[in-house]
Amino acid sequence: MRGLRTRVDSAKELLEIRERKLGEVQAGHDETVARQRQSQAHIANLEGESGDFEQRVEKLRAELNTSTTDKQYQAILAEMKSLQELRDEVETSQLAEMERLEAVTTEVTEADTQLKERTRLVQVAQEEFSTCEQAVADRMGELEQERGLAAAKVPERILKLFDEVADQTGGETLAPVIEVSKRHREYSCGSCHVQIPYYLVVDLHADGNSTIQQCPNCLRILYLETAEAGAEG
Structure with a gap:
């Protein structure tokens, strides 16, 4: 789009x-x-x-x-x-x-x-x-x-959160996690480029993108790139 x-x-x-x-x-x-x-x-x-x-x-x-x-x-x-x-x-x-x-x-x-x-x-x-x-x-x-x-397959709570974020971000709801330095455990939001806490990345890896984690700065829903998620797993 x-x-x-x-x-x-x-x-x-x-x-x-x-x-x-x-x-x-x-x-x-x-x-x-x-x-x-x-x-x-x-x-x-x-x-x-x-x-x-x-x-x-x-x-x-x-x-x-x-x-x-x-x-x-x-x-x-x-x-x-x-x-x-x-x-x-x-x-x-x-x-x-x-x-x-x-x-x-x-x-x-x-x-x-x-x-x-x-x-x-x-x-x-x-x-x-x-x-x-x-x-x-x-x-x-x-x-x-x-x-x-x-939407029919998504829980109401998550769907509501998705709609709220969409309203706040002009429809740009999702943002990829960008690896800045794996050694120093530094990652950033792919949309606003602000560094995100490492524990959010850990949670995403643990649940294979099935959990909902938001960027603390721009509130977009974070996700792991396919290659990164597979490599970490």
């Missing part, structure tokens, strides 16, 4: 990392699209201004043809020249904005590609996480069945 849980935790961590990265890419994509729309709107406004200037110039050209005095003619001509200069400035701005739009459109295309790839990676991570979760759920179901069968 520990291996499955580690796999689930790793899959969840990877999913969270990829989701955060997707969020960053999405934000960058949205900002780029917003700049593209602003540029398109600016170009549309400039086109409108240029069209307005052109209409006014054409109107003045018609008035120029019907002018009756030189003074009126020169005044209309001066206004036409001024409007044409303004129109030229607008068209110059329009060309510059079109270049910016072309550049930002390229950025949008690249951002679209990145967004699709990041979305795909998140989907892959989500599938892996779901698969791991299902594997843990399936294994938990199997273990519950196995536990039910085993």
Whole structure:
């Protein structure tokens, strides 16, 4: 179970990392699209201004043809020249904005590609996480069945102790006895690594793992590795 849980935790961590990265890419994509729309709107406004200037110039050209005095003619001509200069400035701005739009459109295309790839990676991570979760759920179901069968053969007192230790240790109920120095009779708990009294080891050897001994520090139920128990016997 520990291996499955580690796999689930790793899959969840990877999913969270990829989701955060997707969020960053999405934000960058949205900002780029917003700049593209602003540029398109600016170009549309400039086109409108240029069209307005052109209409006014054409109107003045018609008035120029019907002018009756030189003074009126020169005044209309001066206004036409001024409007044409303004129109030229607008068209110059329009060309510059079109270049910016072309550049930002390229950025949008690249951002679209990145967004699709990041979305795909998140989907892959989500599938892996779901698969791991299902594997843990399936294994938990199997273990519950196995536990039910085993529990029927275990005395109530021991079963209660096992459940209490499981609650206190997050399900990591058992811990192997680790031999530190056989000569000096030094042994430790395989979970918390704290030295345990030698008499506990003696009792476990005497009963062949059938007795219940707990680590004085972490309270996990101690057991002897098969090879060690056989060698001692």
